[in-house]
Amino acid sequence: MYENEKRISAMEALKHVHSNMKLGLGTGSTTKYFLDGLGELVKSGKITDITGVPTSLRTADLAKSYGIKIENNLEGIEIDFDGADEFDGSGNLIKGGGGALVREKIVAYNSKEVYIMADHSKFSEKLHSFPLPVEVLPFMEDVTKKNIEKTGCKATFRDGKKFKSDNGNYILDCRFDFTDVVLETEIKMIPGVVEVGIFSGITTKVFIGENEKCRVMDFQKS
Numbered sequence: 001m002y003e004n005e006k007r008i009s010a011m012e013a014l015k016h017v018h019s020n021m022k023l024g025l026g027t028g029s030t031t032k033y034f035l036d037g038l039g040e041l042v043k044s045g046k047i048t049d050i051t052g053v054p055t056s057l058r059t060a061d062l063a064k065s066y067g068i069k070i071e072n073n074l075e076g077i078e079i080d081f082d083g084a085d086e087f088d089g090s091g092n093l094i095k096g097g098g099g100a101l102v103r104e105k106i107v108a109y110n111s112k113e114v115y116i117m118a119d120h121s122k123f124s125e126k127l128h129s130f131p132l133p134v135e136v137l138p139f140m141e142d143v144t145k146k147n148i149e150k151t152g153c154k155a156t157f158r159d160g161k162k163f164k165s166d167n168g169n170y171i172l173d174c175r176f177d178f179t180d181v182v183l184e185t186e187i188k189m190i191p192g193v194v195e196v197g198i199f200s201g202i203t204t205k206v207f208i209g210e211n212e213k214c215r216v217m218d219f220q221k222s
């Protein structure tokens with residue numbers, strides 16, 4: 001869905017990459033358009049000396065296949081490029097639809113700039129349409145689920161516990177009427193919770209594909 005808009009947002013974001021940069025590399029289908037474009041520039045030699053810090057094993061494999069140097073070292077990341085499942089007018093995000101939220105948050109938090117690429121359908125005035133992904137330890141996970149539900153949601157294990165993250169944990173998809181960003185700390189306090197897919201105060205730009213154009217929203221990292 002909206003593949004052309006995803007591609008347009010990724011191509012606009014890619015204009016901010018030049019030789020000799022260290023980048024955070026996100027996960028998902030929109031980021032794949034970005035990586036495909038970056039790969040072409042690297043392979044053709046138009047851009048050189050790119051180092052990427054990947055947010056998932058699949059992103060690491062793809063980047064390596066394009067000859068992009070991979071490093072698991074967070075120091076000096078200039079821009080992190082990633083997608084989102086939903087975003088609001090303040091740049092708050094819901095992430096984790098691809099199950100990579102833990103590594104995505106670590107890389108985003110430690111990057112100077114965080115550029116999000118998305119098609120227009122991901123925008124909501126108030127975060128509500130995408131169920132909030134929460135990564136939980138595979139230990140007493142049914143109790144963790146019940147405790148998360150006390151915050152006001154209905155939670156389901158992704159693919160009935162068949163899905164495990166790159167970190168070997170389960171993902172709970174939590175359906176709230178409205179995902180208030182204050183839930184990030186409330187849920188994170190629950191024992192067994194590894195990470196919450198609310199990214200607040202982290203985004204610096206959102207590239208939004210709208211038909212054939214790209215609109216850019218700017219924010220300050222807090």
Ligand SMILES: O=C(CO)[C@H](O)[C@H](O)COP(=O)(O)O
Pocket residue numbers: 026027028029030031082083084085094095096097098099100101104
């Ligand atoms: O958070 C993510 C993965 O954990 C992705 O960025 C998010 O799911 C968006 O993916 P896509 O670009 O395929 O719509």
